[in-house]
Each structure stands twice: as structure tokens, then as C-alpha cells.
Amino acid sequence: MTTARRPSLVDQVRQGLLDDLVAGKLVTGDKLPNEDRLADRFGVSRATVREAVLGLLEAGYLTRRHGSGTYVTKAPRSRHALDTTVSYTAMIREAGHTPGETVISKALREPTPFEAEQLVLGAGEPLLEVERVRLAGSRPVIYSRDRIPAALLDGIAQDALDSSLYVILETAGHPVSRASAELIPTLADDKLSELLEVECGTPLLHIDQVDYDARGRAVMLSLEWHVADAFELIVNRRASPGPADS
Structure with missing residues (x-):
């Protein structure tokens, strides 16, 4: 019998942010809340938030602007x-x-x-x-x-x-x-x-x-x-x- 892998904290944060993108709570051009706010929201560490956001940056859904913050570039279909x-x-x-x-x-x-x-x-x-x-x-x-x-x-x-x-x-x-x-x-x-x-x-x-x-x-x-x-x-x-x- 195989046991389904429980989603990690990083997976949970990443999915939560993806849900926001799909639902239109975050749209193209919006600035992502800072790490402290996201950590409080999901009840995780800033390191966990950082890793989850990195995955969305690599997927092209977010972009970083030096000295400004992280912004939404597109929403998943x-x-x-x-x-x-x-x-x-x-x-x-x-x-x-x-x-x-x-x-x-x-x-x-x-x-x-x-x-x-x-x-x-x-x-x-x-x-x-x-x-x-x-x-x-x-x-x-x-x-x-x-x-x-x-x-x-x-x-x-x-x-x-x-x-x-x-x-x-x-x-x-x-x-x-x-x-x-x-x-x-x-x-x-x-x-x-x-x-x-x-x-x-x-x-x-x-x-x-x-x-x-x-x-x-x-x-x-x-x-x-x-x-x-x-x-x-x-x-x-x-x-x-x-x-x-x-």
C-alpha cells in the first residue's frame, strides 16, 4: 500500500499563493505582501515563505524589482x-x-x-x-x-x-x-x-x-x-x- 505524501509547509504556502492568483485576489502588477506578513498569515517561518516564493519566481508568476519588492507578472490559467x-x-x-x-x-x-x-x-x-x-x-x-x-x-x-x-x-x-x-x-x-x-x-x-x-x-x-x-x-x-x- 502506498501512502500519499503530505504537502510540506513550502507546498502549502505556494499553493495558497497560487490560489490567490487564480481567484484574482492578486493580479498582474500587484505587489506581494512582505515576508513577515506572509509568515504570519500561513503560520510558518520567513525561510519557508522565501522558498515558496522562489518557486513562483522560477515558474514566472512573480518577479523581483530591486529595492522595491516582489510583484505579480501573470496568473496561472x-x-x-x-x-x-x-x-x-x-x-x-x-x-x-x-x-x-x-x-x-x-x-x-x-x-x-x-x-x-x-x-x-x-x-x-x-x-x-x-x-x-x-x-x-x-x-x-x-x-x-x-x-x-x-x-x-x-x-x-x-x-x-x-x-x-x-x-x-x-x-x-x-x-x-x-x-x-x-x-x-x-x-x-x-x-x-x-x-x-x-x-x-x-x-x-x-x-x-x-x-x-x-x-x-x-x-x-x-x-x-x-x-x-x-x-x-x-x-x-x-x-x-x-x-x-x-
């Missing part, structure tokens, strides 16, 4: 695995930011042939398209176009569509069980530049996703453009059975 479906409202909140959104449009329309095929819509069955920009605090971080069969949203008030669509689908009896997503690196064009408040040509992550309920029905098509430095999205890969070349 919140990491999220892509092997599970994610509510971006929850993801932004877990990253220590206040989630918000700007709804650009909500409209019923006829599906394209591709959308009708993907969502298994019959002739004359409309879909609802919601176009939004998600905010982390005041910063735009995701632009999305979500399309849902209108029949799934019977009885759902239009105003409710301003909240998490995953929650709305669950309320409607179609909770998302799995998703298939294609990840495509792209660059911001004029429209994306304006919506996400980045310069033209800024790298973005584009995600083309289909969400399915527990019965295997496609319930939502999503096109998303993520500001690349807002979140760290990771893919967990499992080894396939049998021998494989690396």
Missing part, C-alpha cells in the same frame, strides 16, 4: 479536462471569476440541411440559435453560437436562455450525457476581434461540438471560439489495449 462535458458558467466561477455573458441574439429559424441532419429534424421543425459572448468578470473569453431543436424547449421562457444551456436542457428533461468535439486552432478575424476584444490575428481555439442526451439524441450543436490564454484545456488520453508504437 485554470485547467479543465476535455474528457468531460463542461458548463462554462461553472468553469468561469471555479476559476475565481464572476461569470457573465452578453447575449447577441436569440432567434428561431429553419435549420440548414447539415443542422437538420445532425439534430434529426424533420421538415418544418425549427431550431433556436443563441449567440453569446461569455465573460470572466468584465473580460470576454468565449464567443459561442449554440443551436437547439425548438421542440426541446417548449415551456422554457425566453429569458431563461440567458443562463447555462446545460442547466436548461436538464430542466427540459434532456441532460447532456456526452459530447463529440473537434478542436481547431484559428486566428481572430475582424468580427472575433471585436467580440472578444483581441487584436486581429490573435490565436484562438475553435471548438465544433455536438452534445447528446442519455438516449443518444443530439440536443445541441455548438460553435465556440476561446481566447487562448484565458483557460488551459487539456486532453486526457488512455492507452489502447495491446502493443502500440509511441
